[in-house]
Amino acid sequence: MQIDVASRLQHTEEYYFAKKLREIDELNKSGLRVINLGIGSPDLPPHPEVIQVLTEQASLPNTHAYQNYKGAPALRQAMADWYYRYYGVNLNPEKEILPLIGSKEGIVHICMTYLQEGDDVLIPNPGYPAYAAAVRLSGATSIPYELTSENNWLPDLKALAAKDLSKVKLMWINYPHMPTGASATKAFYTELVAFAKEHTILLCHDNPYSFILNDQPTSILATEGAKEVAIELNSLSKSSNMAGWRVGMLMGDEQRINEVMRFKSNMDSGMFLPLQLAAAKALSLDASWYASLNETYLKRRLKVFELMDLLQCSYRKDQVGLFVWAAIPSKYNDGYALSDEILTHARVFITPGGIFGSAGINYIRISLCATEMVFEEAIARIKASL
Numbered sequence: 001m002q003i004d005v006a007s008r009l010q011h012t013e014e015y016y017f018a019k020k021l022r023e024i025d026e027l028n029k030s031g032l033r034v035i036n037l038g039i040g041s042p043d044l045p046p047h048p049e050v051i052q053v054l055t056e057q058a059s060l061p062n063t064h065a066y067q068n069y070k071g072a073p074a075l076r077q078a079m080a081d082w083y084y085r086y087y088g089v090n091l092n093p094e095k096e097i098l099p100l101i102g103s104k105e106g107i108v109h110i111c112m113t114y115l116q117e118g119d120d121v122l123i124p125n126p127g128y129p130a131y132a133a134a135v136r137l138s139g140a141t142s143i144p145y146e147l148t149s150e151n152n153w154l155p156d157l158k159a160l161a162a163k164d165l166s167k168v169k170l171m172w173i174n175y176p177h178m179p180t181g182a183s184a185t186k187a188f189y190t191e192l193v194a195f196a197k198e199h200t201i202l203l204c205h206d207n208p209y210s211f212i213l214n215d216q217p218t219s220i221l222a223t224e225g226a227k228e229v230a231i232e233l234n235s236l237s238k239s240s241n242m243a244g245w246r247v248g249m250l251m252g253d254e255q256r257i258n259e260v261m262r263f264k265s266n267m268d269s270g271m272f273l274p275l276q277l278a279a280a281k282a283l284s285l286d287a288s289w290y291a292s293l294n295e296t297y298l299k300r301r302l303k304v305f306e307l308m309d310l311l312q313c314s315y316r317k318d319q320v321g322l323f324v325w326a327a328i329p330s331k332y333n334d335g336y337a338l339s340d341e342i343l344t345h346a347r348v349f350i351t352p353g354g355i356f357g358s359a360g361i362n363y364i365r366i367s368l369c370a371t372e373m374v375f376e377e378a379i380a381r382i383k384a385s386l
């Protein structure tokens with residue numbers, strides 16, 4: 001039976017990684033044992049005290065009911081404390097924070113809250129594919145803004161201001177930037193906030209990578225006047241090794257939080273309380289937690305640099321975040337060609353940069369979410385295949 005999907009889905013394909021993981025699964029089933037260096041899903045466990053809170057709370061008889069739509073007060077307080085301690089941002093835990101089931105759902109909620117047909121949205125190229133997908137679901141139109149290595153992967157605000165921005169309602173930004181590993185400075189955020197005020201654009205900053213190989217976690221909300229025009233998403237997926245737990249958060253002015261709640265409260269019915277309390281524990285850990293994570297990632301990144309050298313790719317050593325982003329050598333047509341060749345001949349999956357937008361076409365991205373031993377095996381397989 002043919003049942004047409006709604007028109008909002010007609011140009012929305014299955015998420016690239018969902019498809020690719022199935023393909024890799026098939027190869028694995030046929031005995032090929034693919035090394036997957038694609039997805040940024042931390043392989044290390046959360047802190048043991050976090051697991052302890054989860055298990056203790058889950059074994060109590062009275063922690064299993066529906067929860068408050070706005071999240072447990074203890075979690076919102078822990079989020080506020082975390083933002084103050086690491087980002088220097090003061091937030092009212094009752095009014096300016098909304099816990100989320102991962103920041104990816106927040107991207108959809110924000111787009112569904114503010115956008116409709118006729119609206120334009122600025123999205124980064126290259127950038128996280130979920131922005132364009134969520135904009136499409138909302139009926140609005142994505143206007144990609146190109147990032148280049150020459151401009152340190154920051155948007156050229158002067159060039160943007162020269163365009164007709166009258167239909168632009170919202171702009172997605174993300175620093176530390178995925179996939180390029182670029183950072184933004186405080187001065188850039190000041191310029192960006194002024195730009196958004198001038199053009200009446202809601203800035204949506206997606207900030208899940210600021211603790212990974214990055215000495216200075218920065219929030220756009222620390223910028224003078226930012227709450228007037230900006231909201232920020234953050235996540236425990238990467239920095240607390242809790243990707244599968246699905247805990248994220250939205251921060252912003254009370255009015256923005258209430259607006260997004262109008263949509264979100266119609267979608268889900270809160271989060272499991274033991275999980276929220278364990279997440280609060282994760283946020284209360286001191287800086288030595290991040291330092292120990294980064295010690296591991298630093299060693300892994302050296303292996304990835306070695307792998308990139310073997311592939312004759314060029315990359316910046318000062319990039320931050322959970323990946324290494326590198327330009328491919330000219331012998332390949334594009335990053336897809338390199339990725340396909342390495343998957344076919346070495347059974348190693350590397351993400352082609354083109355999935356993040358046309359400006360990423362001549363790049364590849366490797367995730368740091370594999371052990372040094374796995375990287376060594378990938379290097380050995382690639383050496384043998386070249």
Ligand SMILES: Cc1ncc(COP(=O)(O)O)c(C=O)c1O
Nearest residue numbers: 102103104128178206235237248
């Ligand atoms: C830039 C960016 N934003 C958001 C997410 C989603 O994070 P979460 O697990 O909190 O939904 C990812 C995950 O890969 C990401 O790379």
